[in-house]
Amino acid sequence: MTDALLSVRNLRVEFPTRRGVLTAIDDVSFDIMPGEVLGVVGESGAGKSLTGAAIIGLLEPPGRIAGGEILLKGERIDNLGAEAMRRIRGKRIGMVFQDPLTSLNPLYTVAQQLIETIRTHADISESEARKKAIALLDRVGIPAAARRIDDYPHHFSGGMRQRVVIALALCAEPELVIADEPTTALDVSVQSQIIDLIKEICAERGAAVMLITHDMGVIAETADRVAVLYAGRIAEIGPVRQVITAPEHPYTAGLMGSIPTLTQTDARLVQIPGAMPRLNAIPQGCAFNPRCEKAFDRCFKERPAPVLRDADGRKVACWLYDAIDTPAKEQANG
Amino acid sequence: MADALLKIEHLTRYFDISKPFLNRMLERDEKQFLTAVADVSFEIKRGETFALVGESGSGKSTIAKLVVGLLAASEGTIEFDGHKMTGTTGTEMRDLRRRFQMIFQDPFASLNPRWRVGDIIAEPIHTFGLLKGADVTNRVGELLDTVGLSAKDAEKFPHEFSGGQRQRIAIARALSSKPEFIVCDEPTSALDVSVQAQILNLMKDLQDEMGLTYLFISHDLSVVRHMASRIGVLYLGRLVEVADGKTLFSSPQHPYTQMLLDAVPDLALSGRRRKPVDGEIPNPINPPPGCAFHPRCPLAMDRCKVDAPHQVATETGYAACFALEAEAKAS
Numbered sequence A: 001m002t003d004a005l006l007s008v009r010n011l012r013v014e015f016p017t018r019r020g021v022l023t024a025i026d027d028v029s030f031d032i033m034p035g036e037v038l039g040v041v042g043e044s045g046a047g048k049s050l051t052g053a054a055i056i057g058l059l060e061p062p063g064r065i066a067g068g069e070i071l072l073k074g075e076r077i078d079n080l081g082a083e084a085m086r087r088i089r090g091k092r093i094g095m096v097f098q099d100p101l102t103s104l105n106p107l108y109t110v111a112q113q114l115i116e117t118i119r120t121h122a123d124i125s126e127s128e129a130r131k132k133a134i135a136l137l138d139r140v141g142i143p144a145a146a147r148r149i150d151d152y153p154h155h156f157s158g159g160m161r162q163r164v165v166i167a168l169a170l171c172a173e174p175e176l177v178i179a180d181e182p183t184t185a186l187d188v189s190v191q192s193q194i195i196d197l198i199k200e201i202c203a204e205r206g207a208a209v210m211l212i213t214h215d216m217g218v219i220a221e222t223a224d225r226v227a228v229l230y231a232g233r234i235a236e237i238g239p240v241r242q243v244i245t246a247p248e249h250p251y252t253a254g255l256m257g258s259i260p261t262l263t264q265t266d267a268r269l270v271q272i273p274g275a276m277p278r279l280n281a282i283p284q285g286c287a288f289n290p291r292c293e294k295a296f297d298r299c300f301k302e303r304p305a306p307v308l309r310d311a312d313g314r315k316v317a318c319w320l321y322d323a324i325d326t327p328a329k330e331q332a333n334g
Numbered sequence B: 001m002a003d004a005l006l007k008i009e010h011l012t013r014y015f016d017i018s019k020p021f022l023n024r025m026l027e028r029d030e031k032q033f034l035t036a037v038a039d040v041s042f043e044i045k046r047g048e049t050f051a052l053v054g055e056s057g058s059g060k061s062t063i064a065k066l067v068v069g070l071l072a073a074s075e076g077t078i079e080f081d082g083h084k085m086t087g088t089t090g091t092e093m094r095d096l097r098r099r100f101q102m103i104f105q106d107p108f109a110s111l112n113p114r115w116r117v118g119d120i121i122a123e124p125i126h127t128f129g130l131l132k133g134a135d136v137t138n139r140v141g142e143l144l145d146t147v148g149l150s151a152k153d154a155e156k157f158p159h160e161f162s163g164g165q166r167q168r169i170a171i172a173r174a175l176s177s178k179p180e181f182i183v184c185d186e187p188t189s190a191l192d193v194s195v196q197a198q199i200l201n202l203m204k205d206l207q208d209e210m211g212l213t214y215l216f217i218s219h220d221l222s223v224v225r226h227m228a229s230r231i232g233v234l235y236l237g238r239l240v241e242v243a244d245g246k247t248l249f250s251s252p253q254h255p256y257t258q259m260l261l262d263a264v265p266d267l268a269l270s271g272r273r274r275k276p277v278d279g280e281i282p283n284p285i286n287p288p289p290g291c292a293f294h295p296r297c298p299l300a301m302d303r304c305k306v307d308a309p310h311q312v313a314t315e316t317g318y319a320a321c322f323a324l325e326a327e328a329k330a331s
């Protein structure tokens, strides 16, 4: 069908509770092409982390995939057993989380963790693996890597730890790296270093990146395409430049206007009234309707599906916008 | 009436971070101090928003707490409307205290969860004995209305509100003693951007309506640019540059300010090429000698490793840097 590296098709994630089933991700579809950086952006609770967790098979029970498919190079991975999924996680999909300490074991040196991961996925000797690990640490910007490799994670600063995690995520040469808020816990000046590093090193190795963040600035600097999530649904998805400079979905437009920038000053910020609904109170029809200035009758009754808007593959889920008719292109962009 | 509403001179705060006395005796350790704020001076004019910007650990919150009296200064003076804060006591102090308030970063931690919203907001009214009986209830209702909530919300508890609404409650509480001056420590850092926009707009509106003066603290340069008329940049407890908002962003003078600006993601997609940022903030317990920024500074000279730079006057403020001193002498 497509040559996508990762295809998420109509994903639905649910949490059964005593008061009924909560739907946290509802009919989310997107593709990531080989080597592409897809940004996933949204406010807290939009479902960014859950989307990532569903892909790598780390949804915490009772959370479960209740519908849809996830395909890695055309093969389903959403229905694999725990062991098969663990192999995919280390080898084919690398992970970077907000808190570097969740990915690092405090009881082992950085060398032990890197070498073990490398050797689990490649049949090479310990000393070869060590050499590879040092080269990788050096590449992610750890000064004196050959010496620092025998240190424990707590000997490193926050930014340096995140560099180690990036090395760990990349050491098995994965095809995809899922990074969930990788710079959120870091200082401003360190954030930009880590963003640059992720972008460069993944490009160098041909790894695609799914970059999850609440920060549009990070997306602007890093991603090729961006998916804007709202209340567990995709509001808009497309090339970063189009979505950021000419957003179509009223939520994306409001979001962009609400961000203060270094250039625009005295103007008031655009204000979207209210807040994102809780999972047990997602309105019928378009989930954004209580906050949308442009809402009309249909928005309260029927839910809009993302429709293709242009030849570059932008899709928008809003009743204000009609699909252009190029069915062939639509398939290709998934 | 003084021109500067708040005047801070040579403000310094040490924290004793030594191990307990007995451990120190046994391990023969020296007493250890951390200088969270070092020789900081600035003024805030009536009606303006002065922002302090800096990365984690740069001393922003410590300065906020020193200004509102939650911490005592180790050295230096704070003057509010011509009155020295240290040494002022009794009714004079109480009178001063009413005139400034503080809003904190975390709207979840700063509101007492067991109190009703109405009581939280009324607390400063009672503390300063401003109103009694039904007048209090009416005033609380007015304040809730002012911050975009409704008088009925007074009966509810903080947990019934979202993060943004709680920050509105914190603002209503801060306004209830009719202060002139509000210290805002990262008031929107815990909020989503769409909610942040609501709160920043509200704070600007309130300033226009009530003539408030703000000390606005944030690590987010874009937010600071949006809010402040004057800006001070902190690095490891030291004020490295002060300038008008516009000037600071159009021609940053101090190398650290330049680096911070370069690190801001380019949302306008202008294709601006960033200079790579070097290194991380050093441990504040043993900050680098001389200019604390020298290990990360592209302009560092021998002298920077030994001596601390003095303030050099700039277009609209000053910056503390030897490279600028040399430039000033040369011209």
Ligand SMILES: Nc1ncnc2c1ncn2[C@@H]1O[C@H](COP(=O)(O)OP(=O)(O)OP(=O)(O)O)[C@@H](O)[C@H]1O
Binding pocket: B015, B016, B017, B034, B035, B036, B054, B055, B056, B057, B058, B059, B060, B061, B062, B063, B219, B284
């Ligand atoms: N009570 C205390 N005891 C010891 N050290 C302290 C104390 N309070 C603050 N510090 C230290 O003083 C320095 C400045 O802290 P402060 O909280 O003012 O920083 P900040 O600029 O507000 O940082 P952040 O952006 O993380 O809020 C830090 O190194 C901090 O660890």
Ligand SMILES: Nc1ncnc2c1ncn2[C@@H]1O[C@H](COP(=O)(O)OP(=O)(O)O)[C@@H](O)[C@H]1O
Binding pocket: A015, A024, A042, A043, A044, A045, A046, A047, A048, A049, A050, A051, A060, A063, A278, A279
């Ligand atoms: N274990 C869980 N049980 C119930 N609801 C959950 C659980 N984990 C996440 N959620 C809900 O799912 C939604 C999406 O969460 P998440 O993906 O973590 O958001 P984001 O990463 O975008 O901030 C939120 O409303 C969150 O409260």
Ligand code: SF4
Binding pocket: A249, A250, A251, A286, A287, A288, A289, A292, A293, A294, A295, A296, A299, A304, A317, A318, A319, A320
């Ligand atoms: S579908 Fe209707 S409510 Fe939803 S974003 Fe579009 S106009 Fe607004």
Ligand code: SF4
Binding pocket: B254, B255, B256, B291, B292, B293, B294, B295, B297, B298, B299, B300, B301, B304, B309, B320, B321, B322, B323, B324
């Ligand atoms: S004093 Fe020296 S080290 Fe410090 S900022 Fe200026 S040039 Fe750089």
Ligand SMILES: [Mg+2]
Binding pocket: A048, A049, A050
């Ligand atoms: Mg998350």
Ligand SMILES: [Mg+2]
Binding pocket: B060, B061, B062
């Ligand atoms: Mg602070």
